Amino acid sequence: MASSTREALVDTAAALLDEGGVESVTLREVGRRTGVSHNAPYKHFASKEVLLAAVATRELERQAALLAAAAERSRSPRALLRAAMHVYIAWARDHPARFKLVFGRWSVGSAELGVAADTAHGLLTGIVAAAQEAGALPGGDPVRLASLMRALVHGAADLASAGHLASDGKGHASPEQLVDDLIGYLDAAARAMRADPPAMEDGASG
Template structure:
């Protein structure tokens, strides 16, 4: 039962987060929304930041699974990286509060679990970059640096869009496609 309560608390907190941002998530409100006492969340989470860190880590893990799915979908390696990056952009635009929580959260101390999950997700993208390089679709640049460049461009374009800049400032999907075009192996 405690594990079920924890999952209910996390689901309630995620709903509050999506509806009202980080400010809307309080342990008292999470307890009320979950149908438990206002003290019950404290049995599972040290504080609000700990709760948010679990949500962020779970979301990064979910994003990693989405990347795996996108990487396995197409047969064409060049299309694989395209699918992975566009899945990332779509996720970020569909879940802007979760996106901001992960990358700009209210972290007052290092969150090892979140950092490790981000590292694993980045490595998943790097694996796709390596596959594309081996298949001749991408130039043979350092795969980790290439991944960093790709994610930074996608991340930055998403940030611009979420901040309300017009599409002409850099539509995230177009930015990804342009960068992939620049990184393609010369034929």
């Protein structure tokens, strides 16, 4: 019963977050909307920040599950990379407040949130590394390259939500199309580097 109540409180907090952002989430309102006493949320969450950390944790766990499902469906490392980036875009578009919450600044520590974040980040980095190994991306630090991909998603999603990016409007592209462009450019760069490897700098051979 305690577990189901906790999940219901997290559900309600996520719904309030969708409706009005972080400011609309209070423990009292979450309790009222869930149909429990105003003291009940405090039995599960010491503060609003702890409750929001639980919302963020569940979001990351869901995204990790979506990435794992995409891995099972994809035919190649490049196709998986594209699918993973589109998963992130759909998340940012469908639940912008949750997306911003997850990647915002945190004032409380949460072991569960840390584990969920590490898992999701590890999955994305692994997808990038697999694409590098398959020759679909240039070599180098996969963590840094994953950060580049994710930075594009964040920026493109923000521009699209503000009306500054659309395939038939400003920017002449949707976030998905920009991601596909970037993957194509990186793939072409990787192929060019294999065909004509950069010359070793003087003294590099020791």
